[in-house]
Amino acid sequence: MESQQQYPQQFSFEFFPPKTSEGAEKLTKVRDKLAVLNPKYFSVTFGAGGSTQQGTFDTVTSIQEAGFNAAPHLSCVGSTKENVRAILNSYKDKGINRIVALRGDMPSGTHDIGEFRFANELVEFIRTETNDHFHIEVAAYPEFHPQATSAEDDLINFKRKIDAGADSAITQYFFNPDAYFRFVNDCEDLGISVPIVPGIMPITNYTQLARFSDMCGAEIPRWIRKRLAGYGDDKDSIKAFGEDVISEMCLQLLDAGAPGLHFYTMNISTPTLAIWENLGI
């Protein structure tokens, strides 16, 4: 973890673009509650195949205009260089200087992968087009990407993104801190020393979490699954147990020298705030 201990701990919160004006109003309140915690930035996801291009732009600009740092996610699958160039320029014009660069996943039923195959190509394109304007974040997978041919290949592919010019990484969420520690050690062995910030998913709903985790390759340890399943519809117990487990994991990560935490807020403030309080930051 030596590579990580040199970096000051920074905190960030992720939103998805709301689909309605009520959702946007609600998100403004959530943002203001979380802003009190003085995050480095708020990031906003980008729907597969560009489905939320306008929504991401609107959400990011409203965060920026309210005086906070905003980082749009940008996924390149199915996109053209011309389209990505236009998006980058629109963010530059708004004074945005941080971006989360991703490959994304092809929406089902679409086949044209576009002009970028992998995220390292997007990172390279952003650097070529805009030099050092953007701080580029990329995704990292301590439990490995579901399509990875092997753990080793996935690490090499992660390195490609750093070599292409990424400044730091945010991880997929995980519930096994050892996977993160081992991943960081492996990165150090490959000469990677950028900040690798753990992505944190608060636990609020078992069924949804189980479905999503199966899809994105995040393992829910058996003891956590069993307990959550055992609570059934008892939301209060799920909430209390979830806060406890995630807070303990965050403390373990920060104590070991993780360079901060990135919270997948799911556009609600309460679970993140409850964990935050337990961290005593």
Ligand code: FAD
């Ligand atoms: P890549 O780094 O390109 O990796 C994808 C796969 O290809 C891996 O298996 C890798 O090993 C392999 N690979 C990579 N490069 C090469 C290469 N050069 N040659 C051969 N194989 C290679 N999705 C969205 O749609 N919108 C979002 O806003 C979004 N935000 C995210 C934020 C975070 C922090 C994370 C962790 C994920 C996010 N995702 C988002 C999900 C992400 O788009 C998917 O996990 C996607 O499947 C992979 O994207 P990537 O950028 O990690 O891809």
